[in-house]
Amino acid sequence: MLKLEKVSKIYKTGTFGGKLLPAVVDVSFDVKDREVVSLIGESGSGKSTIGKMILGLISITSGKIDFNGIDVSTLRKKELKKYYYDVQGVFQDPFSSYNPIFKADRIFNIIRKEFFPKMKYAEWKDKINKSLRAVGLNPDQVLNKFPHQLSGGQLQRFLIARALLLDIQFLVADEIISMLDASTRVDVLNLLVELKSRGLSILFITHDLSLGYYISERAIILYRGTIVEMGETDKIYYRPLHPYTKMLMASVPRLDKKWEEVKIELRGKKAETAVGCVYYDRCKATDKKKSCMIKRPELVEAESGHFVACDCYKKVAAKINPIP
Amino acid sequence: MSLKINNLKVYYQTLRGDVKALDGATFSISDGEIMGLAGESGCGKTTLANSIIFLNPPMKYIEGSVKLDGEELPIWDMKKMDKFRFKKISIIPQYAMNALNPTRKIGKMISELLDSKKVNYRKTKPELERRLDLVELTRNVLNMYPIELSGGMKQRMVLVLSTLLDPSLLIADEITSALDVSTQKAVAEMLVEFRDRKFVKCMIVITHDISILYQIADNILVMYAGKLAEKASTKTIIHSPRHPYTKLLISSLPKVGVKSSEKKLTGIPGNTPMLLNPPLGCRFRDRCPLAFSKCTEEPPFIEIEKDHFVACWKEHKKNA
Numbered sequence: 001m002l003k004l005e006k007v008s009k010i011y012k013t014g015t016f017g018g019k020l021l022p023a024v025v026d027v028s029f030d031v032k033d034r035e036v037v038s039l040i041g042e043s044g045s046g047k048s049t050i051g052k053m054i055l056g057l058i059s060i061t062s063g064k065i066d067f068n069g070i071d072v073s074t075l076r077k078k079e080l081k082k083y084y085y086d087v088q089g090v091f092q093d094p095f096s097s098y099n100p101i102f103k104a105d106r107i108f109n110i111i112r113k114e115f116f117p118k119m120k121y122a123e124w125k126d127k128i129n130k131s132l133r134a135v136g137l138n139p140d141q142v143l144n145k146f147p148h149q150l151s152g153g154q155l156q157r158f159l160i161a162r163a164l165l166l167d168i169q170f171l172v173a174d175e176i177i178s179m180l181d182a183s184t185r186v187d188v189l190n191l192l193v194e195l196k197s198r199g200l201s202i203l204f205i206t207h208d209l210s211l212g213y214y215i216s217e218r219a220i221i222l223y224r225g226t227i228v229e230m231g232e233t234d235k236i237y238y239r240p241l242h243p244y245t246k247m248l249m250a251s252v253p254r255l256d257k258k259w260e261e262v263k264i265e266l267r268g269k270k271a272e273t274a275v276g277c278v279y280y281d282r283c284k285a286t287d288k289k290k291s292c293m294i295k296r297p298e299l300v301e302a303e304s305g306h307f308v309a310c311d312c313y314k315k316v317a318a319k320i321n322p323i324p
Numbered sequence: 325m326s327l328k329i330n331n332l333k334v335y336y337q338t339l340r341g342d343v344k345a346l347d348g349a350t351f352s353i354s355d356g357e358i359m360g361l362a363g364e365s366g367c368g369k370t371t372l373a374n375s376i377i378f379l380n381p382p383m384k385y386i387e388g389s390v391k392l393d394g395e396e397l398p399i400w401d402m403k404k405m406d407k408f409r410f411k412k413i414s415i416i417p418q419y420a421m422n423a424l425n426p427t428r429k430i431g432k433m434i435s436e437l438l439d440s441k442k443v444n445y446r447k448t449k450p451e452l453e454r455r456l457d458l459v460e461l462t463r464n465v466l467n468m469y470p471i472e473l474s475g476g477m478k479q480r481m482v483l484v485l486s487t488l489l490d491p492s493l494l495i496a497d498e499i500t501s502a503l504d505v506s507t508q509k510a511v512a513e514m515l516v517e518f519r520d521r522k523f524v525k526c527m528i529v530i531t532h533d534i535s536i537l538y539q540i541a542d543n544i545l546v547m548y549a550g551k552l553a554e555k556a557s558t559k560t561i562i563h564s565p566r567h568p569y570t571k572l573l574i575s576s577l578p579k580v581g582v583k584s585s586e587k588k589l590t591g592i593p594g595n596t597p598m599l600l601n602p603p604l605g606c607r608f609r610d611r612c613p614l615a616f617s618k619c620t621e622e623p624p625f626i627e628i629e630k631d632h633f634v635a636c637w638k639e640h641k642k643n644a
Contacts (some may be wrong), residue, residue, distance in 0.1 A: 032485060042504035043475070073353075151595060152365070182532060183592035184574045193584040205502060210535075214578040214589070219426040237580060251509035253535035255562055255579055 002054065002170060003030040006065035009049050009225075023049045026063070028299075031170070036192070036202045038212035038233070040248075041222030044243050047205045049225075051172045053201065055089045056080060073266045085115065088163035092175035094155035098147040104155065105143050107162050115166060131161045137192055153184030160191065171195070174205045189215055209252045213237055221245050223280040227299060231306035241308040244279050267303070277310070326526045327353040327493055327582075332388030334375040342384065344598045345371040347550040350625060351545075351633070355495075358519055359536030361530045366596055369530045370418065370528070372547075373495045374397060377415050393492055393525075395614040410441055414491040414524075418498045420482040424470035431466030434485060441489070448488065455484045455523075461512055476507035483514060485525045494524040495597035498531055511539050520640045534577065538562050542629075546570050549596050552625050556632040565641045566628065569581070569608045606637070614638050 024046040025082050031037045041047045052058045054065060058071060065072040067087065072157040091097060098104055108128055112119065119127075131141045133156040142154055150158070156176055162170060173192065177185050190203055193215055206212050212219055212233070219236045220231040221244070229242040242247045250260055276293040277283065285294070297311045332349045335342040346368045353359050361369050372374065374381060376390055378397060385400040392412060396405040417423055425433050435445035436453070453463050459480040470478060479499060487494060496515060500508040518524055529541060537544050537558065544561040546553045556565040565571045572592045582589065594611035597603055605620040608611070612619070618637045625635040628643040 021632040042506065182534070182573055183364060183576055185591065185605075186589045187576065189578065190584070190588065191587075209505065209580075210578045210580045213580050214582055215584050233583075248505060252580060253504045253505075253512075253533065254507070255535050255538050255541050255574070255577060256581075259513070259539050 001033050003066040005064045008061045008121045010061045036216040038216040038219040039205045045222040046225035051174045087170045088168045089172035090176050104147045131164045135161045163299040171202045229308045241313040242310045328391040330389045333386035335384050337382045337384045337567045348500045358527045358541045360541030360544040367547045368550040379415050411489050413493045414486040415495040492525040494527045495536050496529045554634050564636045567636050
């Protein structure tokens with residue numbers, strides 16, 4: 001359904017745009033029909049940038065994003081609007097997605113004005129009600145209210161309902177859970193699972209690993225704009241191969257296990273453009289090769305459906321944990 | 325007994341009446357204890373924290389007492405509290421990253437802050453530098469502006485700053501929620517280390533992320549809609565909670581190893597009640613699957629086992 005080929009985004013910074021800041025470097029992956037893919041990474045790893053590039057909100061520097069055979073970056077005005085009938089995004093902060101002066105259902109009216117100008121009012125109302133029920137809201141309770149009268153979970157579901165009005169095929173969900181409370185969190189997650197079973201593909205961007213595990217079939221781990229590990233969720237979680245993924249898995253706060261004694265390196269956390277392995281200055285593998293510093297490792301298939309970008313992974317993977 | 329809070333009530337004054345954000349909190353924290361405070365947004369966690377240290381309008385003191393190291397804190401009096409703030413009680417606020425003055429170099433800001441408390445900066449500096457080493461910040465940060473530090477670095481800076489005068493009580497309000505998992509772990513572990521090194525006597529760690537508390541807290545207090553719901557040791561809260569709200573909350577958390585296709589988690593249906601005119605009786609009643617007639621009366625927060633407090637009629641009955 002969606003395919004990214006060597007997509008890069010390089011920002012120009014500095015007074016005259018003289019400095020370059022690569023946010024995303026040569027990222028390639030695909031999302032199949034009815035699939036949920038998690039994009040996991042820490043802040044500044046470029047996960048939101050990828051989401052925005054897919055949505056066409058920012059231009060891509062090089063590479064190609066292909067959606068059902070269409071090159072997304074070449075779309076202009078009318079074609080782009082057509083693209084938005086199929087692809088929509090929901091973002092992190094439901095509170096700032098609304099204008100507090102207007103009622104919350106204004107977001108629906110904008111959709112009607114832009115995308116369905118000819119639809120009759122009764123028919124439109126029916127469509128809204130259907131869409132609200134699909135996300136588990138009672139239309140009588142939530143319509144005609146101001147944003148501050150609705151809870152964060154309701155507002156977030158409003159935004160998903162808005163995306164559903166368009167009968168979309170692909171949803172970019174950028175950290176949509178992180179602002180919600182624990183008790184409503186799971187409901188929004190379950191909603192995504194249900195939407196998937198109805199034929200929607202989702203790119204689930206998150207920094208919370210347990211949420212990623214709950215909902216996705218495949219996971220992609222990003223570090224400083226490059227994919228360091230990618231593959232089926234089970235394999236990534238139970239047999240992480242890249243040292244970064246291992247460190248990440250060890251620092252997830254869990255309810256069934258206390259943190260292990262893993263020292264976390266905080267000093268070498270500068271965003272710099274290394275020619276070599278992106279993780280070189282934080283990597284703690286005892287036998288770091290000199291070549292890691294000058295050559296960037298390629299993404300290779302370590303086992304079926306499990307890719308890793310680390311030249312030293314074979315040694316690291318001496319102890320393989322079975323998947324329970 | 326380091327901190328003892330008795331029936332503390334703090335309301336918010338609004339034009340439409342008082343919002344009962346903290347309605348009768350009674351608990352104590354002993355020396356060297358890290359107490360986790362968990363609950364949904366709007367349950368009164370931050371109100372509890374702020375009222376102990378900086379009770380400013382629209383917050384309104386109603387009744388109750390707070391005792392720290394046997395001494396009564398005059399929390400209703402902003403001026404008298406000055407003596408205790410920073411020296412005896414310290415807080416790391418929710419958006420600590422934005423708490424640093426952007427127009428001052430960090431070292432200068434600290435010296436001004438110490439000046440206002442009549443503490444000599446020069447004499448404190450060696451200790452300050454030792455602690456910077458401890459949280460893995462270079463000593464050079466004192467000559468930097470806050471903008472030059474990353475979010476995690478600022479958070480660690482504020483941690484050092486708030487604990488500089490060895491307060492008896494440190495309140496850490498959601499300090500890990502805006503950080504990446506790896507930094508989150510490092511900061512959480514630093515809290516424990518600061519306790520172990522006796523920089524702070526006891527700590528209240530507020531977060532909505534219970535899994536963090538499981539890693540670092542000794543005891544957990546769960547709040548719901550301005551009331552205390554349950555307090556027990558971390559192990560008990562996670563593995564054998566008694567209050568229906570805690571039970572539902574714990575079971576709704578996604579864990580690594582739980583897949584939507586294998587085990588579907590459920591949230592808690594319904595919403596938290598409005599605190600402007602909260603319903604009488606148990607405030608969780610409307611969402612509680614076990615609610616019965618007695619729940620229209622307010623359940624007291626009592627000890628059903630040693631160090632295990634619960635406010636639920638069902639549990640009281642079982643125990644009686």
